[in-house]
Amino acid sequence: SEPVLEIRNLNVDYGLGDQAVHAIRDVSLTLHRGEVLGLAGESGSGKSTLAYGTTRLLPPPGVITGGEVIYHPEKGDPYDVLGLTDRQLQAFRWAETAIVFQGAMNSLNPVHKISTQLTDVLRAHDPRMSENSRNARAREMLKLVGIAPDRMDAYPHQLSGGMRQRVMIGMALILQPQVVIMDEPTTALDVVMQRQILGQLVELRERLGFSVIFITHDLSLLVEFSNRIAIMYGGRIVEEAPAAAIYRDALHPYSSGLLGSFPALRGPRRELTGIPGSPPDLKGMPSGCSFHPRCPKAFEPCSSKIPVLTPHGDRSVACWLVES
Ligand code: ATP
Ligand code: SF4
């Protein structure tokens, strides 16, 4: 299907000059209309940096040092998000692409009712909208994410973590964006709640037609809920494939490693601890394939030449093993 967001050769550094840490290296990734794209990888692999870079929300000292992020609006010509002025960016955020941050449920303002926080988003976006329409829209949104009308006037502390998370999802959807990015929205919630919220998001996507980039450690949730999965290592994408294909047979040794520590779909869940060694230090990245010091299959070219992400049928892989 058609692309809605195309990340092309994106590079992000933290800091400048000698101090620069290359957090995102030449990442290209396409989100298609209506799809749920899962993004997985160990802590520090660059998942959040990719999400923030794509939406121009990088905290300092983060800088985008190259690439393009082509957005395809519902109407009109595609444009590069990296070229938007601050003013254009304000219109773009929430209305075209919304992001639910890591730990977002704790970012609701404690002194305002949840209904007010939703109507504030509407007011900021369109000051001409009447108060009645704003309230009606907020009510409708909260209902959609399963918050009863009598909870509209609650303050954040009066809601459970799961409900606050749902309020955040409602807030992200209120301007009907085409793209919703969820950055580890679930780590703080219990497992049953995680599944409920994700299931609900997927259902809302079917009704409202947006696309999702979903970032998590929990590969079993990704396999269950996403169409495609991209796996990051050391700031690069090492494999990108349909969720079922990754689950069946991952081609990149790092993906297999993640899957090896992969909890059964219906068994008890575990942390991802399956790969010996630790994630690379961005300041002293290994030469060649950055996974080579940990890779059980490393061979001749691996320590000297960087494998490039290359298409293989319906997936892409960056590994010399797959090349040969
Ligand atoms: P997690 O799963 O823990 O959320 P992540 O995959 O989202 O990890 P990022 O937060 O994107 O990883 O971080 C990628 C790399 O960039 C890490 O090595 C991190 O140390 C580095 N980094 C992140 N933020 C900063 C910062 N403000 N200054 C310097 N380096 C940073
Ligand atoms: Fe392992 Fe070599 Fe493939 Fe890297 S390129 S994952 S070291 S086999």
Ligand code: MG
């Ligand atoms: Mg993160």
